[in-house]
Amino acid sequence: MKRPPEISISRLAIYLRFLEDYIKEKGPQATINSRELAHFLDINHHQIRKDLSYFGKFGERGVGYRPEELKEKINNILGLDRGWNLCLCGMGNLGLALLAYQGFRLMRLDIVAIFDSDKKKIGKVFQGAKVYSPESIALVAKRLNIDIAIIAVPQSAAQKIADKLIHAGIRAILNFAPVKLNVPRNVKLRNVDLATELINLSYFLSSPK
Amino acid sequence: MKRPPEISISRLAIYLRFLEDYIKEKGPQATINSRELAHFLDINHHQIRKDLSYFGKFGERGVGYRPEELKEKINNILGLDRGWNLCLCGMGNLGLALLAYQGFRLMRLDIVAIFDSDKKKIGKVFQGAKVYSPESIALVAKRLNIDIAIIAVPQSAAQKIADKLIHAGIRAILNFAPVKLNVPRNVKLRNVDLATELINLSYFLSSPK
């Protein structure tokens, strides 16, 4: 069994979300097969089975998958059965949007601390998370067992914050700042780049069909 | 010359951003070659040349690229030399964050209208964009020549808004709602899924190294 490509992981997350909705609608008894799942998600059905096959056997031949069981299995594969502690760096509008998004809580992704350099915000509590000065990242990260950091600060501050996070021992970072961050090999960095997404659309609209 | 893969377009956007910073720092005279560019961006240098080669010849053998010229060319390829009119659907915190992000303006991506069903917001103006009722999408989209729509509404409202946008003739959509939208083939849809990104990190942290 080969190592799954990273994009398979993203698709597992998609399957998981679908299964949750599906169970809510149809109950946990109904079975679902890869063709139906593929149809709903507009994905090739071979791909779904291939993605799952990297991790084991979850279906029943001639029948399909039991959604509740498959959901649990994917949850486990993705590491969502245990919870993770997150910190949010930068509490502007984007930070507020992330804090407000309840979907994270459901997956046991808890924002437990906020770092912001604005003195007026430090000490306040938003959605159950207290705001600390960026200087205290190392201290707070250790005390609160922070696993994952979200960078939502302006571009000019992003690398400095990243360095602090890495120094504090955080090994997974989601970066929203539009800049290429330098991180060591053992730190996992994912970037969400809103401008790049829009530029893709711009290209689509202007390129000849 | 073959069709470029979609991911090349995303990388062009990255090159563009880097060139802008580079020109600011070094001035438009200094040349840059693919190896340096690759080094800064942590990308293979063959890939950079290959990405560019899909669109033509932009460098000088033995020398490299003139950043100002390359920037203009990429701008043109990506369709950013003409501007685009955007609308924002849903004005919560995420919407506010998008409105506040000045990077879009620099690329001539202008949010010219906002659609929100909250009656208290309708009629108000944020960052130069007026808030309209979702019912008036068709009308406003035509009047303001809207090219691209951003969906930042709750999951439950996303498909309905998408249908309205498509009906209004909009052919490019950036979707932030955590749901798979159904759109016709001729509409370009890109999704930004924050939960999926975090789940990738969760997988990384929990998978054996």
Next chain:
DNA sequence: TGATGTGAATTTTTTCACAGCA
């Protein structure tokens, strides 16, 4: 029979190697 799971085939993307030009 019907749907999974998977090795093989195909397609796509990345990387390489070098011809070609300043």
Next chain:
DNA sequence: TGCTGTGAAAAAATTCACATCA
């Protein structure tokens, strides 16, 4: 000589075809 641009090779991802099993 030095670096681009590109066909070819290699690697990776997707799709296919089918053996397998309930």
